[in-house]
Amino acid sequence: MSTNKRPQVVVLGGGTGMPVLLRGLKNYPIDLSAIVTVADDGGSSGRLRTEMAIPAPGDIRNVIAALSDAEPMLLELFQHRFKNGNGLSGHSMGNLLLAALTSMKGDFFTGIKEISRVLNVKGKIYPIANQNMYLHAEMEDGTLVSGESNIPKQEKRIKRVFLEPDPVQPLPEAVEAIKQADIVVIAPGSLYTSTLPNIIIPEISDALRNTDGKVTYVCNVMTQHGETDGYTAGDHVQAIHNHIGQGCVHSIIVHNKPIEQDMRKVYAQEQAEPVVYDNERIREMEVEVIEEDIIDHSQPMLRHDTAKIASLLYKMI
Structure with missing residues (x-):
């Protein structure tokens, strides 16, 4: 080296x-x-993956949170999980953001890069696929x-x-x-x-x-x-x-x-x-x-x- x-x-x-x-x-x-x-298929991650045909975002979300140097409040929001309300219950805010960015950018990996920039992530995050x-x-x-x-x-x-x-x-x-x-x-x-x-x-x-x-x-x-x-x-x-x-x-x-x-x-x-x-x-x-x-x-x-x-x-x- x-x-x-x-x-x-x-x-x-x-x-x-x-x-x-x-x-x-x-x-x-x-x-x-x-x-x-990105092979997770349970909970919020699994639902988004089925409904939007994107790789499972849950593990990626936790890694973004771990590597982020954003304001604590912003991270709390990113990791927030909705308790009640029909369509949103059980979904986590970060999973929804990743799904939204994937649909905006047309690509899961590009979505991850965008959100990593916003949340000041130290390091690179790659979905395996x-x-x-x-x-x-x-x-x-x-x-x-x-x-x-x-x-x-x-x-x-x-x-x-x-x-x-x-x-x-x-x-x-x-x-x-x-x-x-x-x-x-x-x-x-x-x-x-x-x-x-x-x-x-x-x-x-x-x-x-x-x-x-x-x-x-x-x-x-x-x-x-x-x-x-x-x-x-x-x-x-x-x-x-x-x-x-x-x-x-x-x-x-x-x-x-x-x-x-x-x-x-x-x-x-x-x-x-x-x-x-x-x-x-x-x-x-x-x-x-x-x-x-x-x-x-x-x-x-x-x-x-x-x-x-x-x-x-x-x-x-």
């Missing part, structure tokens, strides 16, 4: 884990890009399930996920960002419905395989009912390998402190438990294990600590 250019950092993912990483990273002297899944895409899963028992929000509800073991249309055309800028990156971070999140939908697109997995940058996966701290019941960290890595082959992910970041008993009880109600870190097995898969206390201990729920994880990632560069 030449000394005069800022390090290129790419974060790949969707769901709740991604904004946490981005909020911390945006304050570092880096060129930050976020590549965001500029078109609508649908996630499907094949379960271990052979049944097929369609729709990102339906997959965890089956409460079955997932064998693999795949996308339609096949192939999805990823945004060329997203592919290029991965190729140019000094580090690519696969964000924590729902493994099969937030993380894998991005990386199973062939051009994306090729870019991960061919980038000169390091690719690191921030592992989930808890299992997720309906997706990763009983999964160890090694099982998470194995699922990635099963979908895109070995050699795409160089390291995994795991939490190395025990989870408090009362926190376990809260999660047990959701049938979630701490992910077991079978580090030996992961090393046998030729993936480096990076252990660190990465949890925000002040939160009522288990969340990755924005500052700790950003600092760790910055050191890795």
Whole structure:
């Protein structure tokens, strides 16, 4: 890496884990890009996507909010969700703005760029694709399930996920960002419905395989009912390998402190438990294990600590 250019950092993912990483990273002297899944089909996002034939805006909206340096009031407005009233109930203001800009500009990605400018976003935001895409899963028992929000509800073991249309055309800028990156971070999140939908697109997995940058996966701290019941960290890595082959992910970041008993009880109600870190097995898969206390201990729920994880990632560069 030449000394005069800022390090290129790419974060790949969707769901709740991604904004946490981005909020911390945006304050570092880096060129930050976020590549965001658009396969969501639940709630406001799903309704807009069906009615307006646009990619799902929900995860993009949360990433814009995380990277924005706008007035707090403006961000509050952007994240506002309408409670009652027939047509608007459940919709979030940001999703509606993204839908409006897409229809004004005729293009989802251009809409994102416009709203990023208005909300003073630090970094670049790329939807993984500029078109609508649908996630499907094949379960271990052979049944097929369609729709990102339906997959965890089956409460079955997932064998693999795949996308339609096949192939999805990823945004060329997203592919290029991965190729140019000094580090690519696969964000924590729902493994099969937030993380894998991005990386199973062939051009994306090729870019991960061919980038000169390091690719690191921030592992989930808890299992997720309906997706990763009983999964160890090694099982998470194995699922990635099963979908895109070995050699795409160089390291995994795991939490190395025990989870408090009362926190376990809260999660047990959701049938979630701490992910077991079978580090030996992961090393046998030729993936480096990076252990660190990465949890925000002040939160009522288990969340990755924005500052700790950003600092760790910055050191890795």
